[in-house]
Amino acid sequence: MGVHASRYLPFSNWSLRPLCGEPAHGFFLRMVANEGHYSASVYGCEIGINGRRLTPEETLETLLAVPLPEESKHALRRSTPLADGAWYDLGGQRLRQRQMSFSTRRFCRACLANSPHHRVWWDIVAFRSCPEHATAIEDVDESGQPIGWWWADIACDTSGRPLARSVRSLMERQTRTLEAFILERLSSAPRTLWPLLDAHSLFEAIDAVDFLGRWLGNEHSLSPPADTMEKLDVGMAALAGTRDDLVSAIRVWFLDRVPDYIRRQGKMTSMGWAFTSLLNAAWNYPEASIWTVLQQAVSDAFEPIGRTGKRRFKQTPDFYAERALAKFAENMGVKLDALLPLARHVGVLRNISEPWDLASSDERVLIAAIGDLVSTAEVSRILAVESWAWKNLVGRGKFAVFAHFSPGRRYLRTEVEGLLRSVLSVAPQTAQDRTVSLRTFARKHDLTIGDVVVMILDGSLKVVRADRAEPGLRAVRVLVHNRS
Numbered sequence: 001m002g003v004h005a006s007r008y009l010p011f012s013n014w015s016l017r018p019l020c021g022e023p024a025h026g027f028f029l030r031m032v033a034n035e036g037h038y039s040a041s042v043y044g045c046e047i048g049i050n051g052r053r054l055t056p057e058e059t060l061e062t063l064l065a066v067p068l069p070e071e072s073k074h075a076l077r078r079s080t081p082l083a084d085g086a087w088y089d090l091g092g093q094r095l096r097q098r099q100m101s102f103s104t105r106r107f108c109r110a111c112l113a114n115s116p117h118h119r120v121w122w123d124i125v126a127f128r129s130c131p132e133h134a135t136a137i138e139d140v141d142e143s144g145q146p147i148g149w150w151w152a153d154i155a156c157d158t159s160g161r162p163l164a165r166s167v168r169s170l171m172e173r174q175t176r177t178l179e180a181f182i183l184e185r186l187s188s189a190p191r192t193l194w195p196l197l198d199a200h201s202l203f204e205a206i207d208a209v210d211f212l213g214r215w216l217g218n219e220h221s222l223s224p225p226a227d228t229m230e231k232l233d234v235g236m237a238a239l240a241g242t243r244d245d246l247v248s249a250i251r252v253w254f255l256d257r258v259p260d261y262i263r264r265q266g267k268m269t270s271m272g273w274a275f276t277s278l279l280n281a282a283w284n285y286p287e288a289s290i291w292t293v294l295q296q297a298v299s300d301a302f303e304p305i306g307r308t309g310k311r312r313f314k315q316t317p318d319f320y321a322e323r324a325l326a327k328f329a330e331n332m333g334v335k336l337d338a339l340l341p342l343a344r345h346v347g348v349l350r351n352i353s354e355p356w357d358l359a360s361s362d363e364r365v366l367i368a369a370i371g372d373l374v375s376t377a378e379v380s381r382i383l384a385v386e387s388w389a390w391k392n393l394v395g396r397g398k399f400a401v402f403a404h405f406s407p408g409r410r411y412l413r414t415e416v417e418g419l420l421r422s423v424l425s426v427a428p429q430t431a432q433d434r435t436v437s438l439r440t441f442a443r444k445h446d447l448t449i450g451d452v453v454v455m456i457l458d459g460s461l462k463v464v465r466a467d468r469a470e471p472g473l474r475a476v477r478v479l480v481h482n483r484s
């Protein structure tokens with residue numbers, strides 16, 4: 001029975017008021033504790049909501065039924081992230097689902113000492129350090145145990161130990177960090193000028209900071225680094241200033257991390273994995289996006305120090321590859337920028353610095369590959385899951401993505417279907433034990449379905465076929481309590 005169907009209001013005391021940045025799921029815990037309860041899960045079940053999974057939306061709906069002042073309800077609406085498909089809407093900002101986490105409670109001990117209430121910006125994964133106290137955002141107690149949302153006492157862990165720890169505020173608050181930027185967008189913190197970020201959405205700014213951090217914070221490589229979000233400060237340092245600062249930071253990376261002989265091979269080779277990532281990001285956003293700004297900044301940074309002269313340019317493998325494919329691309333009605341990555345992927349490019357021609361057998365390989373390309377929607381149909389659920393399989397060696405094919409991204413059907421066959425091949429037909437769907441397992445462990453697929457393929461997760469016929473990845477179920 002839901003809250004609105006009940007004869008009683010969910011709380012007996014309504015004297016509390018939401019505080020700065022406090023979302024519904026945080027205020028709900030304080031209200032439960034104010035009732036003398038420690039388990040928000042038990043209390044939620046008692047008032048007719050799903051206490052086992054307290055969502056921001058359901059806690060907000062519950063609190064709006066309480067006779068709070070309108071200004072309090074307005075504050076809760078503004079500070080509560082509301083799911084909208086693959087997005088969250090929060091305080092007039094838009095964030096990707098993967099950019100927020102509600103698996104455990106995150107907190108700043110110093111902020112809790114100032115005021116024991118939850119701040120919604122702590123739920124943003126990229127918010128890793130408090131700009132007021134320079135303290136890390138934590139998600140475990142002193143014994144290393146995570147604190148779940150079932151525990152209603154904001155100020156203490158489940159053993160009664162205080163989470164708050166007084167720390168003197170910085171003499172000068174950190175104002176040029178990603179956390180400071182997020183705080184400005186979501187609170188009444190003093191606004192500063194962000195020449196490169198002010199015109200863009202919060203989710204896009206976080207994505208750009210993450211991309212630049214992983215690129216400029218690591219050595220030159222053809223594969224993306226595994227330390228996702230570990231170098232956010234590097235990315236933010238490049239984007240916190242002016243466009244000239246950004247160009248300078250990129251140029252320093254080219255000079256420090258990329259040898260001369262690689263820079264002579266061109267921008268694509270010099271950028272490594274980052275070239276395709278930036279190309280794909282810019283392809284999926286309008287011209288006014290931050291990715292277009294980054295593309296132009298990269299070109300300006302590379303031009304004085306990379307392959308510039310025509311004579312030097314013609315000595316590179318890239319030049320001869322482009323010349324060999326140009327006529328074929330024109331005949332097929334395909335952009336050369338789109339054809340080059342596909343040709344490299346299927347192995348028809350020659351890495352030589354002298355003229356060469358495309359053989360007839362290579363043309364047949366390319367024609368077959370172009371005919372094999374399918375859209376994002378078709379990949380979702382084959383795998384029977386939404387694109388956001390499988391997109392992180394791209395770039396992890398499972399299947400490739402190709403941009404500049406109009407319209408939108410394209411994938412090789414044979415690779416996608418091959419991935420599905422590989423997953424199904426390790427799933428026996430029957431099982432005696434209890435099973436859950438990939439989606440349920442992923443949600444419980446704060447993973448994506450793509451993460452779960454990788455675990456299945458590397459043998460760290462036991463799966464079986466569903467009892468009834470299901471399409472794609474929905475035909476696979478995870479054995480509960482049977483991980484190897």
